[in-house]
């Protein structure tokens with residue numbers, strides 16, 4: 001599933017390409033056809049992301065809420081448009097480019113009140129300048145739940161996914177099963193600040209890189225990572241491979257249905 005930096009990159013792209021001018025909105029597949037006809041020819045006011053949610057704002061009660069889920073994608077090309085291929089839920093045509101949305105988990109027209117309710121359910125998003133990490137700490141500090149599970153709970157922190165949570169815990173030497181309430185506020189603030197830095201870098205580059213410069217393949221001489229997710233990481237999807245710091249095989253376990261990766265030496269229990 002895409003992590004928050006992907007949604008923020010899409011929001012920036014859509015803002016640049018489509019906002020401020022009338023756009024054509026269509027639903028070749030038909031499942032968004034009624035909504036598309038309401039929006040067609042209107043000016044897209046702005047595109048913004050909150051965690052893993054993307055909003056296209058056409059007016060106070062004309063907000064398209066998109067959640068890509070596991071399979072959703074946007075594909076963009078310069079004009080001219082081409083006939084739709086596959087199940088295109090929403091097509092957006094701007095002055096210079098067009099983009100097709102396929103396979104989203106959600107693509108719905110919402111009112112402002114509905115959007116407010118959606119955002120109220122989300123924890124702070126490290127990529128939003130208005131985010132308040134104390135809101136997340138209020139939840140974490142009262143919880144016996146493992147910090148690794150809390151970091152993926154979108155009502156605690158919005159936007160971090162499986163890669164960022166594994167990597168940020170490694171970078172701070174925190175065992176993933178540490179109960180939230182045992183983390184301590186100072187360590188939470190360090191984790192948060194690191195998430196902000198890492199995810200901003202992800203928005204800038206479009207990939208998730210979490211290794212320090214001294215652990216980069218170009219410096220250490222190891223092979224660059226071969227993984228469709230891209231980016232250089234310490235533990236994510238490296239189960240059984242040696243830790244880049246200490247050589248211990250990276251551990252893997254399932255937690256709340258998601259795979260968890262950590263180094264048993266660098267991230268000791270307690």
Ligand SMILES: [Zn+2]
Nearest residue numbers: 243246263266
């Ligand atoms: Zn290690």
